[in-house]
Amino acid sequence: MMVKSTTYTVLPDGTITLPRGFKAAGLHAGIKKKRKDVGLLVSEVPAAAAGVFTLNTVRAACVTQNERQLKSNPHLQAIVVNSGNANACTGRQGDADALEMRACTAELLNLPVESVAIASTGVIGMPMPMAALKQGITSASESLSEQGGLDFAEAILTTDTCTKTVAVQVEIDSKLVTLFGVAKGSGMIHPNMATMLAFVATDANIDPSALQKLLGKTTDRTYNCITVDGDTSTNDMVLVMANGMADNKTLTEDHPEWDSFAEAFHFASEQLAKEIARDGEGATKLVEVLVKGAVSELSATGIAKSIVGSSLVKTAVFGADANWGRILAAVGYSGVPFDPERVDIWLGSVQVAADGMGLAFDEEAAKSQLLTDTVTITVDLKLGDAGATAYGCDLTYDYVRINASYRT
Incomplete structure (x- = not known):
């Protein structure tokens, strides 16, 4: 259709x-x-x-x-x-x-x-x-x-x-x-x-x-x-x-x-x-990172890229581990100024952090969000009206296998 x-x-x-x-x-x-x-x-x-x-x-x-x-x-x-x-x-x-x-x-x-x-x-x-x-x-x-x-x-x-x-x-x-x-x-x-x-x-x-x-x-x-x-x-x-x-x-x-x-x-x-x-090598999931509440599209893009490119975030997605701290850490080393005490984070529809601190969220519900074919991570900086989305995939055992013998 x-x-x-x-x-x-x-x-x-x-x-x-x-x-x-x-x-x-x-x-x-x-x-x-x-x-x-x-x-x-x-x-x-x-x-x-x-x-x-x-x-x-x-x-x-x-x-x-x-x-x-x-x-x-x-x-x-x-x-x-x-x-x-x-x-x-x-x-x-x-x-x-x-x-x-x-x-x-x-x-x-x-x-x-x-x-x-x-x-x-x-x-x-x-x-x-x-x-x-x-x-x-x-x-x-x-x-x-x-x-x-x-x-x-x-x-x-x-x-x-x-x-x-x-x-x-x-x-x-x-x-x-x-x-x-x-x-x-x-x-x-x-x-x-x-x-x-x-x-x-x-x-x-x-x-x-x-x-x-x-x-x-x-x-x-x-x-x-x-x-x-x-x-x-x-x-x-x-x-x-x-x-x-x-x-x-x-x-x-x-x-x-x-x-x-x-x-x-x-x-x-x-x-x-x-x-x-x-279709990332060895990937099993598409990862979409949506950053909102930024002061500019440029800053939102920088943070979204930092999160989606984090090896630790990617492996957590592969293992369906709701390790939201890795996400906040990736925001922190993005080089973009922000206030860590205002950041909210969602895994799919499950909010896992508010104002830079963890919530008592339902682990099984969060895991179910990470087991889908497309995993959405949302970060709200609560600083402005700009936003951006970056795309990536999980990091799996097969990525190493494929690239260890790419030439031979």
């Missing part, structure tokens, strides 16, 4: 609806042993584009090349992605391989090189198997389809246990605009980008500078509010292409229906971010 908000429609879970003018493909080229590892997303016409990238000082070639390209010309027509090899910390050869990846795609699609963005994810420090990659790109270019969204979503995964997709539709100027997004991410997930890739395609007609501003603002409230393990990777990025084929009037912040588009865009981004957090 479709979900209808006041401004946009969320298509059913798992719906793969590419916007007008987009085709996609994904296949196994041999970079990984079995699963799909090369994906291609293409627009029939040049599209306004925007991107945000990892803040890690160590950055893969794809990150630096895409960022440089979008600064000089914020338009794209194709995104090519490989999984299984990050092409990071590979020196000059890695730079050359990234350029060849772009050039190969551009030639096959008869596009200018500067209209192609690239993304890689996987093992760091390994040479890219270019023969397999180029053959994969060739096959993907021959397999492009309006039904290829799921194949593309599968091709970008590494340790993920499932694909992450979202499809949203909204009316702008009486035109039906579609947004389709895919993401990958399971480990090395931390605010300021994670080991995550996200790609959004839309047929909206939107000004490139407005799109970049919207993406930056949305990223701060979604992708940069998730954490799994505190590690920020070398390859993280979010790329958006908007090809204008919905034929609405150009969207800017002055457009009368800008807020409707922005809300749909935020919802799509938030859903992808939450799915990344939910």
Whole structure:
């Protein structure tokens, strides 16, 4: 069943609806042993584009090349992605391989090189198997389809246990605009980008500078509010292409229906971010931390990130232990000024602390809240009217098992 908000429609879970003018493909080229590892997303016409990238000082070639390209010309027509090899910390050869990846795609699609963005994810420090990659790109270019969204979503995964997709539709100027997004991410997930890739395609007609501003603002409230393990990777990025084929009037912040588009865009981004957090390596629960009563959104965000990133909080959630002291401690080392004697804390619907002190709460009721698939922690600072939410997951034995043998 479709979900209808006041401004946009969320298509059913798992719906793969590419916007007008987009085709996609994904296949196994041999970079990984079995699963799909090369994906291609293409627009029939040049599209306004925007991107945000990892803040890690160590950055893969794809990150630096895409960022440089979008600064000089914020338009794209194709995104090519490989999984299984990050092409990071590979020196000059890695730079050359990234350029060849772009050039190969551009030639096959008869596009200018500067209209192609690239993304890689996987093992760091390994040479890219270019023969397999180029053959994969060739096959993907021959397999492009309006039904290829799921194949593309599968091709970008590494340790993920499932694909992450979202499809949203909204009316702008009486035109039906579609947004389709895919993401990958399971480990090395931390605010300021994670080991995550996200790609959004839309047929909206939107000004490139407005799109970049919207993406930056949305990223701060979604992708940069998730954490799994505190590690920020070398390859993280979010790329958006908007090809204008919905034929609405150009969207800017002055457009009368800008807020409707922005809300749909935020919802799509938030859903992808939450799915990344939910699929944390070895995770069994999604953790949502809501901070309210803050003096500013920035301070609320800082505290929410501190709580959701705490290893002790994450392990308590895994063990269904209502150890609220760990939550208050995480607030305390967040670096955000607050009054410890005014803080209230809830686990789900059960209040466990008031004014910085513990309550005589029902342990079994609190435990039941921690045994749900989605665990909500609420912290009220009682200082102001601002709030923020951060997303993460529990920390389990399987996280260590997965990452102890990731490369081998």
